[in-house]
Amino acid sequence: MSPQPPVVPEAPAPVLLPDERRRLILEQLGLRGRVLAQDLCRMLQVSEDTIRRDLKDLDEAGLLKRVHGGALPITQGSVGRAFGTPQPAKQAVARVAAGLIRSGQVVFLDGGTTLLEVTRALPADLRATIITPSPTVAVALADYSGLEVHLVGGRLHPGALTLVGADTVEALRRVRADLCLLGVCSLHAETGISTAYAEEATTKRAMIDSATETVAVLTADKLGTVSPFVVAPASRLTTLVTEASSSEALLAPFHKLQLRILTA
Incomplete structure (x- = not known):
């Protein structure tokens, strides 16, 4: 051997x-x-x-x-201030989100650059009541003759560029909206909806609590990320509107939550 x-x-x-x-x-x-x-x-x-x-x-x-x-993962970047800069991905997502608003509805329209694009994508003949914590969004809606626009009171947050505080939250809680189009800084299936500012999180939470349906409107880079202040569980959403380029790996956890997912 x-x-x-x-x-x-x-x-x-x-x-x-x-x-x-x-x-x-x-x-x-x-x-x-x-x-x-x-x-x-x-x-x-x-x-x-x-x-x-x-x-x-x-x-x-x-x-x-x-x-x-x-x-x-942590969310990339902070709230953008370049409101006049064209952003094709946000514009595409915004067009889908704008199409969810029906005539006669009462709608919460959140702040942020993506939601500003939603205002630009609305049909010219839309008749609805829009309630927003965003001065920028409110001004952008001024040319729509069929819209009744309500800007809630409060203090302007310098980072979020939306109104915040007890007056804002109280005004939102007095409304029962059909639909909330929510600007989202970060969305993770386990951590939930989160944002960079504590007071902004309180405002967003009030809108979610007072709406029959809540739609998260966001680009793919915000999926699977987290920010410091949690707004609500992802299960509080009814619909997710994002880019068609979002990978199946990013979307799979939200399919498991049985959210309706629309892509642009």
Whole structure:
């Protein structure tokens, strides 16, 4: 019998530098839409304490949102101020959202650049009552003779460019709207609807609570992301309007929530 070759022990996995580990964590987050600490421990062969420190450092750098047991993507960018800049993706999404408004309805129309595009896509002969916390949206609706436009009171938030505060929330709660077209900074199937500003979150929550149907109007880059202040669970939505280019991986969690999904 010929002698067996000697068993050569496997070389230990190379030790990664902290920057290398964090780059791999961000790569996994981009591929999967979320990362779990226990999975990262196995993949990178490091302790849970090490992964927790990495996630903490990445969170503080604004590169992800650390949550219990792992991390989620963080929304890219902040509320845009370039209201006059044409944005084809937002325009396409806005046209679909505008088509959901029916004659005679009472509608909450939120603020933000995508909702401003909705005002530009409305039929010229539409007859409806529009209630908005956005001065910019209210002004854009002034030329529609068939619309009754109500701008709720409150204090202008310098970041969100919408009205906020107790007066705003009270005015919204006194209405029973047929439809709410909601501007969304971030939407994640587990974390829900979230935004960058605490007071804006309260305003959006009041609109959702006072509407029969709520439609999230957003571009694909906001799907699967989170912002600091949670507005409501994603299940509070009835419809999601987004880009046709949104991947099935991004949309699948929302299909599981049985939301109606419309793409443009």
